[in-house]
Amino acid sequence: MKKSWLLLLSLLILAGCGKKQEVVQIGAFEKFQEPFLRISFSHPQGWQLQQDGPKIGFYSSLEAINKFNPYSVEGKDAARVIVNMDKMDTLKTLDEIVRSLNSDLTSSGFEVSSPVAKKVSDLDGKLLHYRGALDSKNIISGDEVVAVKDSMLYTIIFEGFNKMYEGSKVVLDSVLSSLHLPSFAAAAPGVDPAVPAEEMEVFENNFLKISYPANFQPSPASVKDPVQFALNIYGYRQDSGVFIDVRPAQGLTLEKVVEQNAARFKETSRGSATIDGVPATYLNYTGGKGISSRVYFLVKNDKFYRIIYNYYQPMKGDFQPVFDKMVASIKTK
Incomplete structure (x- = not known):
């Protein structure tokens, strides 16, 4: 979750001072299914898929992929949504993860809002909204939602440049409302959850x-x-x-x-x-x-x-x- 990019330390630029660029209109949505990970959710039709193992991203255009890694002010404004599953080496509570994420975002120069309760499939999660200025004309805004089940950390990130954030925010709502996560056999009370289940x-x-x-x-x-x-x-x-x-x-x-x-x-x-x-x-x-x-x-x-x-x-x-x-x-x- 650690961000490697540096943003301006203060938000001196108001949204009205951003670049005037046409906002991509969100039309139809389609279902993405990953049979290996047993995960599915809806995303905007025509957005570009980029997947790295359990990290699944959809970008508003092919060019948008290069806007976020790291953040770049070159080219048209863009948006993306990422769904990621990560096995934790050290078990942490949801509150511990939220505190760590807040610290990472703040140290990267973002202004971070207080966490808000949010459902991730059937799990209780938390949403952190963040916002930061890249230069005098470019603002990046985002929402990161995290949830935990046993040793698995689920993360959903939605980000957009300037007006693309508000114009595409429905994407996050669609992902969260349609997200289906893999189900795991729960260990019986008193049984070590590390022991492999008999069911195959x-x-x-x-x-x-x-x-x-x-x-x-x-x-x-x-x-x-x-x-x-x-x-x-x-x-x-x-x-x-x-x-x-x-x-x-x-x-x-x-x-x-x-x-x-x-x-x-x-x-x-x-x-x-x-x-x-x-x-x-x-x-x-x-x-x-x-x-x-x-x-x-x-x-x-x-x-x-x-x-x-x-x-x-x-x-x-x-x-x-x-x-x-x-x-x-x-x-x-």
């Missing part, structure tokens, strides 16, 4: 299919060549979960893939397995303090699949059998 769900795309505990969350990760796809599946504990990535095998055999990659891991032992009907090799290796780790190598259809799982050693009996079950469920494509 299925993630599937054009690279693979895998079963996972209902209280875990599959989240596609950003990739760079030569990686074609990457997936994180984690639950309550951030040190215990499964990571998978897929890249071209380029004609290499399993033996050659293992030979080229084994040195990257502090191997303690190795073994063989069968995944989706083909041989696989796994290496047990040293992870972080108190963490046990294993990586599988699999080659099929000229694709190289790497499957890694880590778990908190004192909870081996809870995690390892479930992670083994997840690996055994994998179907490659």
